[in-house]
Amino acid sequence: MTRLLYFVNIPRFFVTHRLPLALAAQQAGYDVHVATSAYDEANIAHIEAAGLPFHPLPLRQHSTAPHYEWEAGRAVYDLYSRLKPDIVHQVSIKAILYGGLAARLSHVPAVVNAVSGLGYVFIAQGPKVALIRTGSKQVYRVVLAHPNSRTIFQNPDDRDFFIHNGLIDPQRTVLIKGSGVDMDVFYPQPEPDGLPVVLFAGRLLWQKGVGEFVEVAQRLKGKARFVIVGFGEAGNPASVPPEKLAAWHDSGVIEAWGYRSDMPAVYAQSQIVCLPSSYGEGIPKALIEAAACGRAIVTTDSPGCREIVRHGQNGLLVPVHDTDALTRALQALIDDPARRQTMGAAGRRMAEAEFSLPQVNAQTLAVYEALLASKTRHNPQ
Numbered sequence: 001m002t003r004l005l006y007f008v009n010i011p012r013f014f015v016t017h018r019l020p021l022a023l024a025a026q027q028a029g030y031d032v033h034v035a036t037s038a039y040d041e042a043n044i045a046h047i048e049a050a051g052l053p054f055h056p057l058p059l060r061q062h063s064t065a066p067h068y069e070w071e072a073g074r075a076v077y078d079l080y081s082r083l084k085p086d087i088v089h090q091v092s093i094k095a096i097l098y099g100g101l102a103a104r105l106s107h108v109p110a111v112v113n114a115v116s117g118l119g120y121v122f123i124a125q126g127p128k129v130a131l132i133r134t135g136s137k138q139v140y141r142v143v144l145a146h147p148n149s150r151t152i153f154q155n156p157d158d159r160d161f162f163i164h165n166g167l168i169d170p171q172r173t174v175l176i177k178g179s180g181v182d183m184d185v186f187y188p189q190p191e192p193d194g195l196p197v198v199l200f201a202g203r204l205l206w207q208k209g210v211g212e213f214v215e216v217a218q219r220l221k222g223k224a225r226f227v228i229v230g231f232g233e234a235g236n237p238a239s240v241p242p243e244k245l246a247a248w249h250d251s252g253v254i255e256a257w258g259y260r261s262d263m264p265a266v267y268a269q270s271q272i273v274c275l276p277s278s279y280g281e282g283i284p285k286a287l288i289e290a291a292a293c294g295r296a297i298v299t300t301d302s303p304g305c306r307e308i309v310r311h312g313q314n315g316l317l318v319p320v321h322d323t324d325a326l327t328r329a330l331q332a333l334i335d336d337p338a339r340r341q342t343m344g345a346a347g348r349r350m351a352e353a354e355f356s357l358p359q360v361n362a363q364t365l366a367v368y369e370a371l372l373a374s375k376t377r378h379n380p381q
Contacts, residue, residue: 229257
């Protein structure tokens with residue numbers, strides 16, 4: 001059997017964004033293995049319950065301490081050398097950088113990288129992150145040049161950024177929009193009665209637009225209910241402090257529903273989904289889910305976000321950090337149920353046509369097959 005190793009930074013992200021793909025690969029005959037950090041027992045148990053061999057790694061999601069990073073890089077190399085995968089699929093920056101170097105050194109025949117947004121390294125400011133960004137670019141140039149590799153981008157803006165910065169040969173790039181959504185799980189339901197609910201769903205990071213969302217909630221208080229569903233990230237300096245979220249909730253400006261595992265039911269309780277992100281998104285999965293559930297969307301005209309929203313068709317796009325424009329867009333849809341329902345129906349059609357789970361899985365498996373078919377013509381060094 002062809003051995004396929006998924007290397008993802010954290011277990012939760014693998015479960016939410018790559019587990020269905022891994023199971024599809026297993027069903028297609030691959031010997032599928034998974035490697036992530038070792039610090040999330042609940043999601044590791046989920047991976048193992050799915051019947052996938054799990055390999056814990058000493059990764060720290062937000063660490064940049066040299067001794068931790070050296071330990072992590074060495075562990076990745078040891079795993080690749082011992083497991084000897086025929087193909088690896090590496091998702092997110094640390095997996096791509098550490099896994100890419102390990103793949104070159106241990107002569108992995110075929111490599112797939114997945115850039116799920118530019119993220120913190122390419123959007124944050126300050127001398128420390130600038131130094132990390134410079135170093136990351138140098139390593140990217142090495143690891144993305146593996147002679148039998150493809151790098152999957154979720155939106156054309158990110159692909160163009162990598163090409164224009166000389167990080168990758170255009171011939172080694174593939175565009176696959178998002179990680180897919182199960183259209184049978186996320187499906188349209190009628191809007192609920194009562195005051196409209198505007199939903200923010202996602203990681204509680206300032207760059208995701210939580211602050212702008214709360215400011216609009218204050219401006220439109222009484223016209224709609226503003227609900228935040230999601231979780232913070234311990235150790236991430238951009239994470240919204242729990243006490244701040246609690247204060248907003250206690251003041252009645254927003255409703256904090258916490259982490260929810262029943263997202264189809266959450267979307268069913270909303271009328272509008274709002275993500276005013278300035279983050280380096282790939283394609284936000286929450287917006288694909290919202291479209292699949294037939295909900296109108298208000299988001300920013302930024303990379304990734306604009307891939308799922310056609311302005312005026314299935315939602316509205318506003319400039320990044322423009323709270324006035326965000327207020328006007330939400331007010332317009334709060335006041336016009338017929339318009340938002342028409343947009344929701346258009347979003348469902350778009351999700352079915354472009355973002356369904358079987359479609360994304362098939363496109364990704366085709367990348368694997370093409371690389372494996374050509375691996376005998378390459379001798380990676």
